[in-house]
Amino acid sequence: MARKKSIADRFADWLPRLVLAPSLLAVIVGVYLFIAWTGWISVSSSKMVPQYDFVGLEQYYRLWATPRWHTAVANLFIFSALFLAVTIAVGLIMAILLDQNIRAEGALRAVYLYPMALSFIVTGTAWKWILNPNLGIQKVVNGLGWESFVFNWITQPDFAIYTIVIAAVWQSSGFAMAIFLAGLRGIDNSVIKAAQIEGASLPRIYASIIVPMLRPAFLSVIVLLSYISIKNFDLVLAMTNGGPGSATEVPSTFMFSSVFRRNQMGVGAASAIMMLMTVAAIIIPYLYSELKEGRDGH
Template sequence: MSGETAPVASSPIAGKRAPTSSLYDLIENWLPKIVIAPTFVACLVFVYGYILWTAILSMTPSRMLPTYSFVGFEQYTSLFDNDRWWLALKNLVIFGLLFVIICLVVGLLLAILLDQRIRLEGFIRSIYLYPMALSFIVTGTAWKWVLNPGLGIEKVVRDIGFSDFTFDWLVNPDRAIYTVVIAGVWQSSGFVMALFLAGLRGIDDSIIKAARVDGASMPRIYWRIILPSLRPVFFSCFMILAHIAIKSFDLVVALTGGGPGFSSDVPATFMYTHAFTRNQIGLGAASAMMMLMIIVTVVVPMIWSETRRTSNG
């Protein structure tokens, strides 16, 4: 009949997805995995693979070259019978605690100062951040000159007229580790300041204004409102600083060389000395594994505590 529409013949590929669409989906699914795969494999081999290899070496009598005869925990026994290892651990505790605490305090105070919108804020911030652009080798070398009794602070003060002034920490076995603290704080406190300043600038001003309207003083506002709000920043700074302290090899080598004698040794320099200069690879590997255990002991409980607190939020 006129006016009726003729039925349209169905196509044999109707209802089927085009081959190009299937290929596109396949590429879309696999391309990210292919791109990430080399990095994943490299990380697996060169990080976790070498950690496993170091653990194996720590249970062998390896000296100049690796050997694979199993001796159990003999290297760890020798390690903990070594007085130099215990001194390195003591220095790590001294350096780590002072370095982390002073950096946190100095960085927080600098951030609070700059948060007052003072003049030349950008210039001052750049000055405090500049040391972070240097490597620890450069920092250690510079402070070695500054603290050298014959070249630096002691000589300058004596030349001024104070002939009895002494500042010989760099060559004093009982004070050498504190020079490492000075250099480390000088380099890292500006970075901590930048993190705290970003945290302070992220706090809602209306909360502070409301507290001031209620009659709260600024010290009380900082103590009860602002500092608790900076808890994630404190956590991040602590994690970064603790990591720097535990692996502080380059700063110690450049500044004191582990001396005088081995009075400023830390576990990282102990490991390097025994593994690469004294041909005691097994003992060096054991000290490296103990450094890993120190990191795990410090970092994992803090991450777990922070994660639990966030989830309970």
Template sequence: MDTRSRIQDLIPKLVLGPSFLIVLIFVYGFIAYTGILSFTDSKMLPSYGFIGLENYRKLWALPHWWRAITNLGIFASLYIIICTVIGLGLAILLDQKIRIEGFLRPIYLYPMALSFIVTGVAWKWFLDPGIGLENTMHQWGWESFAFNWIKDSKMAIYTVVIAAVWQSSGFVMAMFLAGLRGVDNEIIKAAQIDGASTGMIYRRIIIPLMRPVFLSAFVVLAHLAIKAYDLVIALTGGGPGQATELPATFMYSYTFTRNSMGIGASSAIIMLIMIFSIIIPYLYSEIRGGSK
């Protein structure tokens, strides 16, 4: 191999090397460091007194943590199901080759271009009974109208679901629309020749063929739900009380405001395990599918 060929082989490594090193240190290195802290007696500052699984025992004994896990179950299940249903419905609508598709598609996708902080603040204003929807309806003369979920400890978690669904449904729609446009037209034409209705074609042929898209949408939405933090902070601040507390907000509060870094680190590791439990089976199925 001549000098020129060696330089050409070396340039990509030199370009990618610093990025790889930064990711290795500041992503995987700090993940490992968090794992170490979860086994220590760290409080306000890192400490390296090894206490084994004590932080995990304390974590699972906290009612605050169980509230966060319960809220995550409610939020994640509704968020994933509703986003999937709405995203699929919008994708099927646009797949009908309607004239205003070019106008509707960016409208549906626009919320995903916003940060969760912006979404949270906007929906906080909209749902606030004093300045938002309820106040507007009262000014229009509908005095009996009431919508104070954001102030109700039993209903506040559903306002987080509403805001999250509004932001993510367009992205899920784009995933499903790409999947619909990728279905072989010859299969659809054959079904039409056999007399199958449009509804039956979608139910019996198209939607079953889109299983990989459903799986991808589930993985994306599930990991967004598990790590949800900024939307909750901007919309409800985790309140009222602990009504909208999620594992990510719990981890932040115990690490930085309650001076319990060891417990905060252990909650972060639990969240990481949740994400791995979703990602690893997905990667396994993709690798197994690609090897066939």
């Protein structure tokens, strides 16, 4: 006959649920409830204040008819493509170099990872000073005697978006390096030794054997960096505030401006939902592939 559980046993069974309940409630209210609220506002006639009527997809039509939104989307594609490509390349190269068991590896790893410890506001402010023609690189080089040197990208509408890429790559390369280095350290050294016995050079081993084995690390880096690029707001706000003009406008700054500067809450909510759908289009396939591999592995 089964022994009846005591009050202490029941409390022990419920304790994990009680501990997790506040966090779960905060996530439900602070994330999912507000996502649902934003979705409803995006199909309402809300402008300065929320309205709870229903106008269908009118706000989405207005969103896609706005030239600034097209600029923001174009900038997002430019920023994301360059940010992912350069950050992955720099992170992979740094990880491969650190994987050679060089001296002071711990110190170098800390130096590479340090920028990731800074907030994007701090990074943006610092790079705004560095790239300011009257304060930063251009002024320093001119002061050294090279009067014809010009590096004023941050003030040029055609080049300003690339300064955002420079700052973002500087901050995130160490993060990519850490993931790639963890992947490299998880590869059996016998694979490298076997290839060396066959006469393969070290660059050939990395290019043909090691790097293809880093597929899970590549997938993780691409997903995480894509998420960072889509929600990029602090960096743009600190460096250029979306300018000059709207040259560095991205969806996140467009959303902020629509709600708090132009009193277009419905359009801002619609842009937020578009960003959410973009993130979901990246995250859901990744989670599905991870769960599928987990089931197949078992």
